[in-house]
Amino acid sequence: MSSLINIQTPNVTGKKYWRSLNQLADTKEFRDWVHHEFPANATEMLDGNSRRTVLKLMAASFGLAGLAACNRPVEHILPNSAGTEADNYLPGEPFHFATVMSIGGHVTGLLVETHDGRPTKIEGNPDHPHSLGAATAIQQAIVLGMYDPDRSAKVLQSGKESTWPALEAAVQKLSLGDGSGLRFLSGFVSSPTLDSQRTAILKKFPKAKWVEYEALSRDNELAGANMAFGQPLYAHPKWDKAKVVVSLDHDFLNLDAPTPFFTLAFSKRRRVGSEEDLDKMNRLYAVESQFSLTGANADHRMRMKGSDVLQFATDLAAALGAMPGLNVVNNGDKRGKFLAAVVKDLKAAGPEALVVAGPRQPASVNALVALINEKLGSACVTYTKPVIDKSNSGIDALKALAGEMSAGQVSTLVILSGNPVYSAPADLQFPVALSKVATSIHLGAEEDETAAAATWHIPEAHILESWGDEASSEGAASIQQPMIEPMYGGKTPVEIVNWVTTGKFTKSHDIVKNFWLAQFTGDKEQAWRKALHDGVVAASKTVDPIKVTVDTKKLATALGAATKAASTGIEVGFYPSSATWDGRYANNGWLQEAPDPISKLVWGNAAMISPKLARDQKLTDGDIISLTRGNVKMEAAVMVQPGHADDAVSISLGYGREKCGRVGKDVGANANLIRTTDGFYFAQGFTLAATGKRETLATTQERGTGDNQNGRPLAREADVEEYKKSPKSIEEMSEVPEIHSIYPEFTYDKGNQWGMAIDLTSCTGCNACVVACVAENNTPVVGKDQVLRGREMHWIRMDRYYSGDENDPEVVEQPIPCMQCENAPCENVCPVQATSHSPEGLNDMAYNRCVGTRYCANNCPFKVRHFNFLNFHRHEPELVGLVYNPDVSVRMRGVMEKCTYCVQRIEETKIKAKRDGRREIKDGEIKTACQQTCPAEAIVFGNINDPNSRVAKLKKQERNYAMLAELGIKPRTTYLAKLRNPNPELTA
């Protein structure tokens, strides 16, 4: 592949671009193959029935490969004609660039690794306050999206292919006048540049309007503050300060936080490094409907319908005496006991207490939470004014816009990077409204539902291709810089806004740079370069928190006005998808195949219901039900979720995309069909009916129904108090006899001895490590059909075990990489010495020696060895091949593969050390991909031969144990038992 790339120099100031891929993308061959060749393979990848046909193709090509091997193919080296020395460019060596991305109003700084000009991996930016080096699964996976051959590549006019000149003419023709017919519809605006453009436009066109709409947004947070304090404010929970955290339907560890930041901060008081940490450990109460990751990590969890949370919040406030005149309901004993315990705990914690409300909970709940925190005198939350105006944002704004549109008052609508036709509430009839707009210009990354409906569609540049900027809710801004020229000539929002309103096209680089140069003082150019390099703009002012107090009178009236929906019939809750968010990442194979942390569901969503509801309705996993309410209706397969609230259905948004790339098309069910403005996040009064139809749901666990540990001491846990009393209890959970080998044992006492410790206490079970591993080690995406056959290839997988009552189960999540056993059972049985041990204690796997007997996988007690049953990589278009990490071989069919502790990183670092003339590697100098990205720092890798290394220290803890040690295999990967911190009053 690389020979296709005419290597040029990376340029930190970004004046020059990588042209090569762009040129490649323009060649006819390239287009042909994108449009004709790939589909066959793609459908093949996903559709079991057509498997054979394409497998035949593979057969043919296999034959050819055999022939080609006979004589030596001529390989060309193509150096660039310009100099390389000048800007210290090293072919094959990785470069890192800082950039930033924003999802649903959460901004995270990223670090992008590029090889020879192609972005290959995304990590968090250690210098960015919201990342500190960590990144979520979605953030890491967007790099694959950049190489997605299904991305929008051409201008569309009313869904048909058009040309740039045609569009240009149309834009020139626009008569905007005073802007009375001009409307902008964008996502959550967090870009200072874009905001400044907006202000300018609204000044230039006084009658114009700019609406912000996100399918999943932070609007309720602002509205809540507005209700409580009389002004919209962002709440900033200080998770790391809180000793007692009560989460009211806030999945801040996973779905409701598309940023590693919350986990990062929360886990600070969850990690147990030493004795005193045991006392510092925080306690988490979760109140929620769906079984979320936050619920799974909570020490106590109360399940209730989303609509009942308001009442719970009211009762909590009342119990704390926060405000008179709250209508308290008589609590059932269970709920009452829980509430009492929570109140007591909160009071005790005082300033260290923190109550948070989820973005899916209405303003009223958010307001009450603000009230409660104030009453508690919590020092764990601060409020800031939005640096970027949010006055015309949210569902009501969209409703108004839709009204105008259908009333024909909108002549020009500019839709900036969003897919409202798919994501707008059903009752707004957005497609109809859109059809009433004379000129609608849609900027989008894919040819989606909106692209087809709008009069004009413009391909949008990928984050890694575009200049831009994002400011966090506190105002910390970062510059978004491209690593590569837009492969499909995509444009960015700032470019389009500028173009439409001024009529002349300016490159986003100039727009953004000019905006920031205006902000800078002193050596502007230097400041600009520094901002690009660091990934954070030093000059950008982070607004200081403001002191506010709740206006209880106003709040009381507001609460009275807040209509409490009658809780009759089934409640349906709408959730973000851990894979596709709101649907924008539906075409990303890495994410589609990353299992949902709780349900382990891949390649689709399901209507989650409680076991009780399932029994009442006689439903089992895979039964397709219909959900009806008024004139909205959808069908979806059910999945029984232990611990789910009764009489409630939870369903992820972001599936059932009709106009989408081949990967995400028609995967799962579209929940937007029953999402309405009056029940935006959860709605009452649905009727649930079985359709008799069935669908096979693919999960990465429970194919052999292993949903609990069957009383085996695998993922071990204990309560903090117990653990303090008898630390030995963890080790004693399994009886390890004295094992004497008949052979002299090998001693691994010299040099580096790599080992890993995984802390189950701080691990939340988010998929960050899984995706990090996929990106780092080129593990293939196999598709739903193959997952159903049990052939997914993740080198590190997240095991999830339930325990206890099916209605209120406890969950433990356990990441399983290769244990790198010193006496590895897999090595003994390989007939061809394809897997053996390195002097540094690694269980090496030589793919090129493997003949594929699969004996090693059979003999692996942890089943962490993965076999290439088919040539999975052959399904991928050459373009996707560009995302591969060149430091790791791409495995062919018929060979075994497994976690290597990222041996490529180990070797790189050792060589670097050798170049610098040192022998020993500093602790933490080598980070495995999973460790590097883990926001909870649950995974620690290092030299166990060095007593001062972090990993060695962790392994010294009493709660450190090796899984299946009784087999005498001496695993190098050990676990630190999960410690829970339950409230004694509730456990008693």
Added chain:
Amino acid sequence: MTLDELKDKIGIGEDKVYAAMGAFDNPDDLVEAGRKIREMGYTKLDAMSPFPVHGIDDAIGVPPSKLGWIVIWFSAMGAATALLLIWYVGAISYRLVIGGKPFFDFSYSIPVTFELTVLFTAFATFLGMWAINGLPRLYHPSFNYSQSHRASDDLFILVVEANDPKFNPQQTAEHLRSVGAGDVEVVEG
């Protein structure tokens, strides 16, 4: 040497008398006759039978088989080969740490050693047997005997070879008839 001698040597010389041969219809008679003929002083005797006739060896003085002694050496060679191979592969050619086991150890060498021993033994036995018997051989003078094709069916043939010092065509044929042989012929080839 002369061409004829050479021809003889490589077995394409002129036909000459090979032996006097006579047939019996059951093994007991053959053994009986064999003993008698031997008593007459013949030493270069042989018999042809459809199955091993017990007692015939002593009767006509066939020495015991030496096969066993040859084979035993090959068995030893088999075992040695296996152990050397495993030792070389594990401890010399490429010392790889596998499953924490030693580079060479008898414990895990046993199965392969045994199998190779058996394999070598089997080949030694098979090839050795044919070698000692001077087979494969497509032609043999005895095939010229009119009844030789029944030696693999139901006839038991006694052979007095021509290189027997006491051999004399007419006389020997007589002796054969006298011990009850049928179809007595002096065979050339």
Added chain:
Amino acid sequence: MSAVLQDPQLMEVNPPLVRSEDYHDLTEQISVIVEGDVVKTPLKYWITLAVTASVTGILGLMLAYLVSTGIGVWGNNRPIGWAWDITNFVFWIGIGHAGTLISAILFLFRQKWRTSINRSAEAMTLFAVMCAGIFPLFHTGRPWRAYWLFPIPNTDLNLWQNFRSPLIWDVFAVSTYFTVSLLFWFTGLVPDLATLRDRTASKLKQYIFGALSLGWRGSARHWRNYEKAYLILAAISTPLVLSVHSIVSFDFATSVIPGWHTTIFPPYFVAGAIFSGFACVMTLLLIARWTLNLQNLITMKHLENMNKIILVTGSVVSYAYATEFFIAWYSGNIYERFTFLNRAFGPYWWAAWSMYTCNLLIPQLFWFKSMRNNLWVMFIISITTNIGMWFERFVIIATSLTRDFLPSSWGYFHPTYVDMLTFAGTIGLFLTLFLLFARFLPMIAISEVKGVLAVQKHTFKDEEVVAHDLR
């Protein structure tokens, strides 16, 4: 013995092994089948052959598809890395044990009755091992690299085989076993080939048999060495045959997987192998006996003796089952216990119970003489036994893998049509080869049977012997 055979009543009870007037008659009986020109080969033979041959063709197709596409065309998955492939391997290897056992061990024990069945049993062994060999070769992900399994000197990478791996032991065991069985079988065949050579009139056949029989002329000297060689081969084949299935069982016994990691496997597997092997010989013999009218050569006595062995080995296997459960319980190891409970009552209960029924219960019928002598009963039991033994291997291999240590990685196995057709294909190959053998080579060791006949003649003396004129 002689006394018994002279007594007419007792003769019914203990009939002579060979019912034949004399040697030539015997030669006729066996040779006519091969020569075919005297007695026309029945049409049903050719039809059967056509069917089995075409099934073998399917095997070829399936293997081509497998190699060109990948193991993914089978149902194997994670955690079930081995399923039908290795099950079939062990199944066929097991069947392959009877032949050598009959020829070698029974030979050493001087069991005269073996003579009329050992030839076909040995042939069956060869064919079974061929079928078995297919699976370890093609179950590799990269069969075109399978030669790495053999110690071929490689100048490039000084990397060889891992002699710690039972799979390598297997390679040596199976290839040795096949080679030795082949030599053994051919050695036995040579005198009979000579017989055919001497009988046939067709020049072509003369050349073929002439070459194959290596110029055998039945010389007393040759017989001497020949018998010695045969004895040695028998002597080494006996431990060999026991070692092969022991080593196959090491594949599992030396692993760590509960249900595999069991020290009783070697004897248990060997017994099972003999059990299934004899059952298979029985099936084939009965068919041959009917279709080729060999009642005179394969008598009730042979069959009954075989049934006794089936009963014994079957009981040994049953005992092994019991032991497994006891050990699992007695070990107190939660993984072991679970595995065996899971075997009997887990998702694969049906496989386990069909195995118990076929291998443990049904053969007990052979305690009754009437059953041992009933052709239908023994035919059906021989079939069920083989079904049962296939299930035994499947239960041990696949179901142990479906649920091992980590519940998170538990799985279930669904065979694909390729799995099934491949297995069917090997059966086709097996039958095809056997049919060809039965038609074109002497199914019964002529010279050996004659040896037995000679002994009988000794005892029956003159009243039995019909003088044969020499002209």
Added chain:
Amino acid sequence: MAVIFPKSSDIILKVAGAVAGIGAVIAVAAFTYYTYPTVIDTGYQPVQPVPYSHKLHAGQLGLDCYYCHSTVYKAAFAAVPATSTCMNCHTQVKKDSPRLEPVRQSYATGKPVPWVQIHRLPDYVYFNHSAHLSAGVSCVSCHGRIDQMIEVHQEKPLNMGMCLECHRDPAPNVRPANLVTKLDWVPDRDPREIGAEIVAQKHLEPPTNCSGCHR
């Protein structure tokens, strides 16, 4: 009638057997020889777009390897020089030699000169130039006397056996780091001694386990 094969058949059989045996031996020997890495891999000498003479540049003119292959000390790959590097001199020297036309072309158009790769390792082998140079392994060890080649050809087999040989006993191939590009270096004493000292002093432990080179 019982005689099927003529009397002469035996000698024929013997001769045939002998011939077959010898033939087999020859066949095996030939196969081994022609598949021997040093035989199939060495001597590969493709035609280059520009007849660049290493003998002239590196040998007679004495350009240091590092002048053109500038990344060897820092990177895994030894970069082939940019056209601009050539033009540093060839804007003055041999300005309009027809044989340099492709180079000038490239310089003008920015299209790279399609040099043909000679020393090539399989994709699953991760060789790192910087690591070996910093250890003191000279270019000669793998590339031979490039400075004596007019047109470069592959001199060493570059097979796994060759790598292992040196990784197991690096001493003979290790020299002071400042001399690695000095292809014509003649040590004043036994190079193995010198190497052994450096190995000891730098604590060189070249990996011989799989992941040392295969990842």
